[in-house]
Amino acid sequence: MRVRDSVVVVTGASSGIGRATALCFARKGAAVVLAARREEALEEAARECEKHDGAQTLVVPTDVTDPEAVDALAQRAVERFGRIDVWVNNAAVTAIGPFQEVPLEDIRRVMDVNVMGYVYGARAALPIMREQGHGVLVNVSSVVGVVSQPYNQAYTMSKFAIRGLTSSLRQELKIEGVRGVHVCSVLPATIDTPFFDEAANYSGRKVLAMPPVYPPERVARAIVNMVRMPRRETVVGPMGRQMVMESKMAPGTVENTMGIMFDRKHLSRKEPAPANTGNLYEPSPDSGSVPGGWHGRRRTNVRRTLTAVALVGLVAGVGRRMPLVGGGRGNRRARHVLPVAVGAWKVARVVKKRRSG
Amino acid sequence: MKLMSRAKGARFQTDFDSSANTVRALGSFLHGESHRGMSMGPGSPRLANGLARLPRPVRRRIFAGMGYQQAIPLDRVRDVRIEDLDEWVVQQYGPGPYPALVIGSTSGAVVHLAAALGAPFLPQTQLVSVRDTATHPDDPRAALDAIAPLARRVAANNPGIAVYHMHDPGQDRAMLEKMAYLRLKRLELGEAYERFIEERLAPGAPIIQVECTRDWRTREIGDRAYFQFGCLGGIPEEEYHDTGERITEFLHTAKSDRDGWEPPETDARRPEAEWGFHPSMAEGVRRVAERSGHPVRRLTFEDPQVPSAFVADFYRSWYRERGMEGNRLLVESYVQWDPLWVLKVGAVPFWLRFNMRPAQEALIDYLEGLEGGDRGTGDGSEPDPYDEIRLNVFSQGLKSPGLVPPEEWRETIERYARRKAEVIGVDEEAYPVDPGSTMRFQPAFEGIEGRHPLPTPLPVDAIDTFLAEHGGGRYGVGWS
Numbered sequence: 001m002r003v004r005d006s007v008v009v010v011t012g013a014s015s016g017i018g019r020a021t022a023l024c025f026a027r028k029g030a031a032v033v034l035a036a037r038r039e040e041a042l043e044e045a046a047r048e049c050e051k052h053d054g055a056q057t058l059v060v061p062t063d064v065t066d067p068e069a070v071d072a073l074a075q076r077a078v079e080r081f082g083r084i085d086v087w088v089n090n091a092a093v094t095a096i097g098p099f100q101e102v103p104l105e106d107i108r109r110v111m112d113v114n115v116m117g118y119v120y121g122a123r124a125a126l127p128i129m130r131e132q133g134h135g136v137l138v139n140v141s142s143v144v145g146v147v148s149q150p151y152n153q154a155y156t157m158s159k160f161a162i163r164g165l166t167s168s169l170r171q172e173l174k175i176e177g178v179r180g181v182h183v184c185s186v187l188p189a190t191i192d193t194p195f196f197d198e199a200a201n202y203s204g205r206k207v208l209a210m211p212p213v214y215p216p217e218r219v220a221r222a223i224v225n226m227v228r229m230p231r232r233e234t235v236v237g238p239m240g241r242q243m244v245m246e247s248k249m250a251p252g253t254v255e256n257t258m259g260i261m262f263d264r265k266h267l268s269r270k271e272p273a274p275a276n277t278g279n280l281y282e283p284s285p286d287s288g289s290v291p292g293g294w295h296g297r298r299r300t301n302v303r304r305t306l307t308a309v310a311l312v313g314l315v316a317g318v319g320r321r322m323p324l325v326g327g328g329r330g331n332r333r334a335r336h337v338l339p340v341a342v343g344a345w346k347v348a349r350v351v352k353k354r355r356s357g
Numbered sequence: 358m359k360l361m362s363r364a365k366g367a368r369f370q371t372d373f374d375s376s377a378n379t380v381r382a383l384g385s386f387l388h389g390e391s392h393r394g395m396s397m398g399p400g401s402p403r404l405a406n407g408l409a410r411l412p413r414p415v416r417r418r419i420f421a422g423m424g425y426q427q428a429i430p431l432d433r434v435r436d437v438r439i440e441d442l443d444e445w446v447v448q449q450y451g452p453g454p455y456p457a458l459v460i461g462s463t464s465g466a467v468v469h470l471a472a473a474l475g476a477p478f479l480p481q482t483q484l485v486s487v488r489d490t491a492t493h494p495d496d497p498r499a500a501l502d503a504i505a506p507l508a509r510r511v512a513a514n515n516p517g518i519a520v521y522h523m524h525d526p527g528q529d530r531a532m533l534e535k536m537a538y539l540r541l542k543r544l545e546l547g548e549a550y551e552r553f554i555e556e557r558l559a560p561g562a563p564i565i566q567v568e569c570t571r572d573w574r575t576r577e578i579g580d581r582a583y584f585q586f587g588c589l590g591g592i593p594e595e596e597y598h599d600t601g602e603r604i605t606e607f608l609h610t611a612k613s614d615r616d617g618w619e620p621p622e623t624d625a626r627r628p629e630a631e632w633g634f635h636p637s638m639a640e641g642v643r644r645v646a647e648r649s650g651h652p653v654r655r656l657t658f659e660d661p662q663v664p665s666a667f668v669a670d671f672y673r674s675w676y677r678e679r680g681m682e683g684n685r686l687l688v689e690s691y692v693q694w695d696p697l698w699v700l701k702v703g704a705v706p707f708w709l710r711f712n713m714r715p716a717q718e719a720l721i722d723y724l725e726g727l728e729g730g731d732r733g734t735g736d737g738s739e740p741d742p743y744d745e746i747r748l749n750v751f752s753q754g755l756k757s758p759g760l761v762p763p764e765e766w767r768e769t770i771e772r773y774a775r776r777k778a779e780v781i782g783v784d785e786e787a788y789p790v791d792p793g794s795t796m797r798f799q800p801a802f803e804g805i806e807g808r809h810p811l812p813t814p815l816p817v818d819a820i821d822t823f824l825a826e827h828g829g830g831r832y833g834v835g836w837s
Contacts, residue, residue, distance in 0.1 A: 101506075204506030205431045206491065269430035271491035272537070274502030 001136060001227055004029035007081040008227075009073065011064050011121060012091030014041035015288035016193030017140060017219045021088055023048055023290070024220035026055035033077040033084075035062040036091065041288030056081070064091045064117030065109075074124035083132055086227050087125035089118040089162075090140040093280050094155040094195070096267075097202025106200050107154040109280045114158030118165060126169070126181065134180040136227045139166045140219070141185045143240040147247050147254050149262045151203055163187075163233070170232065182230035188219045189240030192299075194292040200278035206271040209294040210261060212239050212303060216290050305348040313341045366445025369437055369485050371427050371538075372397060373795075375631060376480035378692035379463045383471055383478050384449030385697070392695040393799040402782075402800050405793025409784040419792040420531035420754030428486040428536035434507045439515045439541055442483050443549035450477045453557030457817050458651075460550070460642060462569035462634045464661035465694050465708025466668040472696030473675065475814025476565070477557075479550050481638055482542045482631060485511070486532075494526040494533040495608060495615040501576070501584045504537050509579035517545035519581045521630035526618065527597070527604075528590040528711070530611060531754030540630040544581070546641030554645050563817045564646050568634040568657045574598070574623040575630075585630045586620040589661070591713030591759020598623075607758045632661040654817060657835035662710045666723045667832035669707040671823050676703060679812060684744040687805070688720060688770070691751035693782075693798040700812065702805040705743070712750040712789065713759040717769060724773035746774040749782045749801060752794035763788055781805075 008025045012018035014036035022032045026049035034042045034049075039061040046057040058080050062073045077084050093113045095106040118139055129135025144152070145159035166185040173181055193216050196207045214237040222236045235241045247254040291297075370377045372395060381396035393400035408416065429437075457476035459467060471478045487507060492500045504522045512520040521540040526533055554564065573594060575583040587597030596604060600617035608615055628635045646653045658664050669686070676683035687704035689695075690712050699706045707723060709716035729740025748770050750763070763785040770778040782801030784791050791797075820836060829836045 097506075098510075101510075202506060204434070204504075204510060263432050267432065268491075269432050270425075270488040270535075272431060272487070272489050272503040272507060273491075274499075275506045 001085065001134065001230070003224055003227055006030045006085035006227070007033070007077060007083055008086040008088065009033040009035065009077050009084055009125070010088045010090060011035045011062065011117065013045055014038045014283070016195055016290065016292065017188065017191060017216045018088070018090040019045045019288060020216035020220040020290045021090065021223050023052075024217065024224050025086070026050070026057070027052045028224060029053065029055065030086075031056040031058075031081050033058045033060060033073070033081070035060050035064070035073050036288075037061060037063050037283040038288060041283075041286070044287050064120060065112040067120040067123075070117070070120035070124050074128060078128060084125055084128050084135060086136045086138065087121060087129075088138045088140065088223060089121040091117050092140070092155075092158070092195070093198075093200070093278070094152060095200035095202070095278070095280060096152050096155075096207055097275075098151060099153055101202045102154070102200075103202075106277065106280055110154035111158055111161075113280075114155065115161045115165070118162055122165070122169060122183075129181045130178055135182070136230055137169070137181070137183045138223050138226055139183070139185045140223075141166070141187050143187050143189050143235060143237075143243055145185075145187055146244045147258045149266070150259045151262065151267070166233075184226050184230050185233045186219065186222055186226060187233060187235045187240060187244065188222075189214060189235070189237030189243075191216050191219055191236075192291045192294040192297070194284070194289060196292060196294070198279040198284050200276060200280045201273050202275045203267050204272055204275070206268040206273040208266055208268055209292065210266040211299070212237065213294045213299050215297040215300060217297075218300075302349070305345060309341045309345045309348075312344070316341075362441045362444040365436065365438070366441035366443070366448075368433075369429060369442055370445060371484040371486045373427070373692060374484035375692055376463045376483050378694070379468050379478050379480060380446050380449050382468055382694055382696055383476075386472050387450060387455075387475070387477060389697070391697045391799055391803075395692060395795050398796065400796055400799045402793075402797050405791070405796040406784065408793040409787035409791055413790055416787065416790045416792050417531065417754060420790070421534045423792065424486070424532035425488060425490070425535035428488040430488055431507065434487055434510060435514065437485055437511050437514065437541075439483075439518050439543060439547060440549060442485070442541070443547050446479060446483075447549050447553045450553075450557065454559035455557055455562060456559050456814055457563050457565060458554065458558055459565045459567060461567035461638070462632055462661065464567070464569065464632065464664055465689060465691070465706075465710070466661075466664035467567050467656075468694050469672065469696055469699060469706045469708070470656075470664070470668050470820075472700070473672065473815050473819075474565075474817060479553065481634060482540050484631075485539045485541060486536045487539060488535065489533075489537040490535050492533075492537070493615070494530050495613050495618060497524050497526070497586045497618055497620040500524045500537065501578060501621050504539075505578040505582070505584070508539060508582040508584075511539060511541070512579055512582040515541070517547060518543050519583065519635060521575070521583050521585050522578070523585045523588055523630040525586070525588045525590065525597075527592045527607070528588065528713075528753060528757050530757070538630075542628065542630070542633075542635050544635060544637035546638060546645060551641075551645050554651065555649050558649070558651060561650060561652070563652045563654050564642060565654045565656055565817065566639060566642055568636075568639075568655060569629070569632045569659070569661050570657060571629040571633045571660050572626040573629040573633070575625060575627045576621055576623045577625070583627060583630075584621065585627075586618070588631055589629060590711050591715065591757055603758050611755065655835070655837050658833055660710075662708075662716060662719045663833045665708045665719065666726070667829070667834050669705050669723065670827065670832070671820070672699075672705045674823055675812075675815065675819070676705065681809065682744070684775075685805075686743040686746045686774075687802065688746065688748040689798075690716065690749065693749055693751050693795065695799050695802050697811075698799065698802040698805075701809060702802065702807055703809040704747070704802075704805065709750070712753070712761060713757070714761055715759070717761045717766070721769060727773070742773055742775050744775045745777040745779075746770040747779045747781050747805065749780070749798045750788070752783075752787070752789045752791035754790055754792075756789060760789060
């Protein structure tokens with residue numbers, strides 16, 4: 001589907017993946033309808049979108065747990081732009097903590113936002129798309145929708161549920177012979193967004209972004225590409241892809257690994273945190289942002305550079321059948337493989353530092 | 358299983374805790390060993406001097422770093438079990454049979470009393486510290502909020518204890534920068550302690566239950582979980598809750614961005630987190646003692662500092678009965694004690710709770726009382742001052758309000774010693790930011806001239822006889 005001049009509705013557009021997605025669509029020339037609870041943050045996001053060739057925007061403050069509000073969002077989008085080409089269900093919250101300690105109402109609230117919010121979105125968007133004869137519904141799930149996490153029960157349930165909903169809707173459309181309307185899911189790995197700081201938390205430990213952390217723009221690009229060429233599902237982040245793949249071959253091992261990783265890397269081992277409801281019931285007071293301060297872009301660049309350097313070194317070393325250090329007699333080039341690789345890495349580091357300011 | 362349990366208990370212990378050091382010191386003593394380097398590290402003045410030569414900010418960081426190393430990572434908090442800590446405690450002692458047992462509140466004076474009786478000590482309260490690099494030491498409300506989920510979890514996992522989150526930015530500031538204190542106070546005797554009483558005491562051996570009645574204003578943060586702001590030290594309890602100029606000045610000196618403390622509201626006075634005795638455990642002691650045929654004796658006092666004078670005079674009287682002069686006083690502070698070398702050098706131990714003004718006042722009161730006539734007790738008794746007074750003080754890594762400088766300590770003991778007054782095992786330039794303090798105290802005790810053979814332990818009746826003669830009321834201790 002052509003993205004330019006399309007009409008895109010994004011929920012959870014005040015920060016993180018939603019905001020990055022709205023910006024990405026605006027950059028590609030789409031009209032963007034931004035929905036979330038925080039009007040001020042949405043206005044700011046809309047202004048950022050409009051910087052790109054005067055992209056058209058519409059801000060509709062919406063609580064996705066209210067089906068009438070979600071219907072109204074769809075109506076406003078149609079009234080303003082005449083159609084809805086893309087609907088991105090993205091708004092999500094989480095409540096982290098030992099199962100018995102997370103209040104039941106918090107678990108219910110997570111399911112309301114993450115699952116029922118998507119249900120309301122799909123029920124509002126699909127009739128319009130079916131009538132139009134075209135459209136793409138993108139449901140943002142997570143790698144957690146394939147590999148579960150401990151102490152994150154409600155979120156895990158919701159992300160599994162979203163994949164189930166997506167698949168079921170796809171089947172329904174297929175059976176009913178609806179062509180041109182696509183339902184897809186996107187499964188991001190750990191993304192650098194404010195999500196972790198805004199999580200309801202009963203674990204007693206600060207919630208961290210579990211490495212490797214990827215920039216939200218990567219998810220946004222994946223969603224745009226999904227619209228251009230709809231697919232059933234896509235995973236964002238190589239580590240996420242690896243885990244999803246491994247989970248098919250050795251589900252028990254991956255489940256255990258994720259459990260340990262979550263305990264060690266997703267929850268701080270040295271920073272305690274008070275019990276709090278995060279942004280479950282009230283949105284964060286700030287004006288929102290795309291990144292969450294986890295340096296996803298920088299970390300990704302460093303990872304890529306190191307990987308490239310290691311590969312270059314390996315290929316050079318193996319290719320010459322020479323030891324990496326010192327080189328062989330009569331082969332002067334091989335002696336320089338390691339210093340050159342280190343030099344390249346240093347240059348790359350300086351460039352990245354300058355870029356990140 | 359037991360080995361694992363002990364290993365976990367050892368990891369969960371905090372090495373500078375008063376209870377852990379009481380157990381370690383008496384365990385060593387009963388094995389015929391000293392409390393050198395707090396019974397675990399090196400006791401090397403040379404190494405301590407090397408550390409003292411480092412720049413002050415580096416020494417300050419060493420304190421914070423030591424605290425961080427002691428504290429357990431937050432993901433281990435769910436593993437904390439009082440049974441593991443108990444296994445560690447009972448493992449410190451031999452198979453017995455012991456002629457007596459001391460159980461309950463700790464105090465340096467109690468260490469020496471137990472040593473005189475050849476008795477092991479089982480603490481009611483133990484310290485588990487957890488990592489916390491995020492909380493501002495001067496924000497007690499944030500500290501309460503941040504640690505409450507963890508304190509509640511430890512309480513929930515251990516039905517037989519109360520958990521006190523103790524937060525004292527005055528005295529423990531250096532440590533609080535990277536850790537938080539959870540004091541586990543047992544409400545029941547527990548299986549390991551019961552087994553100890555049944556298996557390792559001589560038939561009919563008395564159990565001395567030590568009860569410090571000191572309480573503190575606290576706030577309930579969960580079922581059997583409490584928050585205590587401040588603790589016994591140089592700052593009066595009232596000042597923690599109503600901070601004035603002295604605290605503001607201290608905070609500015611400590612380079613804090615706060616002008617005062619705003620602790621959360623309290624809801625009740627409860628047994629003090631570190632020293633106070635929770636009476637709930639008494640029932641278990643009584644039951645097991647009755648079943649095993651051990652009489653229970655009670656030693657009660659209002660403050661851990663109180664029994665110091667009683668124990669000092671008890672030792673003095675004991676030395677004199679053995680034909681020694683008993684005119685050599687060794688003043689120890691916090692956990693820098695050594696029951697073995699006190700006996701070897703024939704010194705009378707007087708323990709100071711810390712290095713603060715109230716401890717100094719207690720020492721002065723004691724020494725003044727020995728001056729006799731009108732100057733002393735006022736009862737016209739004969740003057741009986743010490744010929745030699747040696748004093749060692751603990752370094753806690755910062756100049757807390759109420760800290761007494763070394764020169765003032767020296768002046769104090771010089772005023773009362775007839776022949777010799779000496780501050781020993783203290784680097785006065787580095788004090789109180791002297792990370793080697795714990796390595797220096799014991800070699801200094803060993804350096805005191807004169808050696809005496811180790812006496813056979815006293816029977817518990819000796820306390821009866823002594824107190825009948827001198828009166829427990831005079832010392833502020835109850836004995837029944």
